[in-house]
Amino acid sequence: MTENQIPDVVIARLPIYLLKLNQLLRDGQKVVSSAQLSEMIGIPATQIRKDLSWFGGFGKQGSGYDVIHLMDQLKNILNLDRIWQMVVVGAGNLGKAVVEYDGFRQKGFEISAVFDNEPDRIGSRVGHLVVQDVEDLESYIKEHQIYVAALTVPASAAPSVAEKLVKAGVRAILNYAPVRLLMPKNVEISNVDPVLSLQRMTFYLPRK
Amino acid sequence: MTENQIPDVVIARLPIYLLKLNQLLRDGQKVVSSAQLSEMIGIPATQIRKDLSWFGGFGKQGSGYDVIHLMDQLKNILNLDRIWQMVVVGAGNLGKAVVEYDGFRQKGFEISAVFDNEPDRIGSRVGHLVVQDVEDLESYIKEHQIYVAALTVPASAAPSVAEKLVKAGVRAILNYAPVRLLMPKNVEISNVDPVLSLQRMTFYLPRK
Numbered sequence: 100m101t102e103n104q105i106p107d108v109v110i111a112r113l114p115i116y117l118l119k120l121n122q123l124l125r126d127g128q129k130v131v132s133s134a135q136l137s138e139m140i141g142i143p144a145t146q147i148r149k150d151l152s153w154f155g156g157f158g159k160q161g162s163g164y165d166v167i168h169l170m171d172q173l174k175n176i177l178n179l180d181r182i183w184q185m186v187v188v189g190a191g192n193l194g195k196a197v198v199e200y201d202g203f204r205q206k207g208f209e210i211s212a213v214f215d216n217e218p219d220r221i222g223s224r225v226g227h228l229v230v231q232d233v234e235d236l237e238s239y240i241k242e243h244q245i246y247v248a249a250l251t252v253p254a255s256a257a258p259s260v261a262e263k264l265v266k267a268g269v270r271a272i273l274n275y276a277p278v279r280l281l282m283p284k285n286v287e288i289s290n291v292d293p294v295l296s297l298q299r300m301t302f303y304l305p306r307k
Numbered sequence: 308m309t310e311n312q313i314p315d316v317v318i319a320r321l322p323i324y325l326l327k328l329n330q331l332l333r334d335g336q337k338v339v340s341s342a343q344l345s346e347m348i349g350i351p352a353t354q355i356r357k358d359l360s361w362f363g364g365f366g367k368q369g370s371g372y373d374v375i376h377l378m379d380q381l382k383n384i385l386n387l388d389r390i391w392q393m394v395v396v397g398a399g400n401l402g403k404a405v406v407e408y409d410g411f412r413q414k415g416f417e418i419s420a421v422f423d424n425e426p427d428r429i430g431s432r433v434g435h436l437v438v439q440d441v442e443d444l445e446s447y448i449k450e451h452q453i454y455v456a457a458l459t460v461p462a463s464a465a466p467s468v469a470e471k472l473v474k475a476g477v478r479a480i481l482n483y484a485p486v487r488l489l490m491p492k493n494v495e496i497s498n499v500d501p502v503l504s505l506q507r508m509t510f511y512l513p514r515k
Binding site for chain 1: 318384386400404414415481502505507510
């Protein structure tokens with residue numbers, strides 16, 4: 100398995116499969132067909148089988164996939180059989196919400212530090228963390244070998260902070276700022292853009 | 308054009324096309340090929356052409372798409388040639404961040420009210436709004452014919468608030484709570500799940 104061959108869009112679908120498998124597991128289901136996954140996700144079953152075939156066979160034709168086995172394999176493929184430490188930069192409302200969000204830890208991401216540049220925020224508590232001075236961001240990342248960061252600063256500050264993160268060694272940025280960031284090829288960036296979701300839904304709303 | 312025939316996954320890609328076209332427009336580009344869009348988005352050009360062909364032809368073979376014309380058409384298809392009023396339920400850190408986020412208005416969504424059930428939050432200011440009592444949520448939605456809501460309450464409260472929203476007439480919910488909500492068929496829901504983005508990126512990070 101080499102990373103270069105597999106299309107990004109395939110990789111992007113794997114976490115969705117993992118999420119749905121997790122739901123099935125909670126419901127006590129042990130085996131799932133690509134047809135059922137297709138129904139749950141809204142992607143053709145042929146696409147699901149094709150996506151998974153990039154990584155070898157996970158099920159026999161006609162007998163479906165073993166839920167736990169497939170989950171384990173997907174976690175392994177996605178590099179999720181470990182906990183990733185993550186830093187949050189920006190301790191405003193959004194940064195606080197991200198730190199307090201309890202969906203990260205159980206899915207493999209542990210927020211280990213939060214940073215800001217405003218004197219009245221530095222030293223204050225957010226969740227179980229104390230806000231650190233952004234001046235110490237680079238040394239923290241290097242010392243703790245942090246690869247993952249969430250960016251919750253204003254759009255105007257995002258490019259320079261992102262540059263700092265990358266310089267210090269971060270390789271994956273979850274960008275909440277409403278701005279496009281240009282990154283080197285070896286750095287992954289995901290933009291959290293709720294507008295895209297809203298604009299999908301309006302298609303189904305009554306027309307004037 | 309009937310809504311039932313077109314796959315949801317096609318509709319979900321249209322806002323991404325719109326976003327990229329907007330970037331091209333800002334850069335002063337007037338015509339774009341499906342090949343260039345493909346490069347920008349990471350979706351095959353054949354897929355882009357197929358998606359757009361659901362809605363009739365937008366360009367001549369070989370001559371590319373007119374950026375402004377295609378944007379106008381996509382906005383029309385997505386029901387975005389108007390401003391949608393949106394309510395936010397939950398005025399904690401996340402709700403405040405959503406209200407203060409300046410990416411909504413310019414993309415067609417105007418937050419017109421924010422609600423909470425905590426006495427010390429009701430009456431306080433968030434951005435340019437005053438937090439209203441969630442008791443008044445249903446009457447507000449009916450009176451102002453609100454179709455769109457963002458749900459920023461804790462997971463435990465989300466199902467009952469969502470039910471209220473739907474009962475009052477909301478048809479599209481942007482759900483930030485880390486919980487799956489079961490909705491009637493005529494209600495659209497989008498879950499904002501940053502974990503899916505993180506789990507995509509870890510694929511590309513160094514392995515232990």
